[in-house]
Amino acid sequence: MIFWTREIAGWLLVGLALYLIRMGLEFLTDFANPKIVEAGIVMLTGLGVLRIGVLLIRISAAARLCLHEQVVPIRADRPAGK
């Protein structure tokens, strides 16, 4: 369950990162009042959040695979019907 929670948190962070990147691009494309420095800050933050989100997703997927590998042989060792 903890892995799924992490995975969901990771996807939420990825969504947040995409929103931040979109906000940064919006700052750049505002021709009347371009905010270049602010865009840089927001984009960097977005990239950091994206990295953390992707890391969470990957770790949860890898940890689930490891756990699955540990659980499956134990079940296979048990006699049938127990």
Next chain:
Amino acid sequence: MNSYQDFPETWQRFHEWLINITHLVVIGLVLWPLLFIESTILFPFQLSLLAALLIAVLSSNSLCVFLALQFSLFFREPRNLDVMEGITAIAYATISIALLMYVSRFRLLREKLVAKPKQQIRIGPRGHAIASAAGTNSMERMHMPSITSWVLRQLSRAIILAVLAQLVIVLPPFARNTYLNVQRSSVIESSIVYTTWFWIAILAIVIVAVEMAWRKLTSQQARLYVRAVVANHYFRDLRAITRLRRTRHKNRWIATKLRSERTQ
């Protein structure tokens, strides 16, 4: 006194120091106009910035030089749109790319140039006499063609990249001259806004595809990844040791490569 090792150690050190200083002075003289042309930054600040960059160059850190060039372009370009056009722009891009290439290979090239006079001294007049009797100059055969061809190859690459960059950069809609017109056109402005959504969607699709592919890891790969992440986050000392070993291994590899080049 035919061997370089026979010279006093202080002389050898002075010789290497002189080569380093010459390199840094040349890089500094090239970098200065590239960074501070038409700049209003105070002279002491320019000097300190240049010194920081040269220190980065010593460790072959071309990223710092690249970022400095980008910052310089970023802050200069809006002020004067007609500063660099045509041949000037190509020359600027060529010099910048060549400088970045040089800085990224600084340590290796410096070793080669330091080794060149050593080889000359080691061969000595007798070696030259034998070489000339054989109809070839062994020192030149060993070093000059490799260095010259390397420089020529890198220079030609830099020129090709600069011309390609020029060709790409004048394509609409982000060409410098058309940028002001783009501002006035509301149709193009809205299309640019839609383009940002397009890129965000592309990014999201790429992330989802990569993460879906990630789930096809084997259990061994998954275990390795988890271990790597744990070591990375909780055992910083192990990470530092591994990095140090990797750097030493790289230095040893460079030394072996240089030695094999000299013996060939």
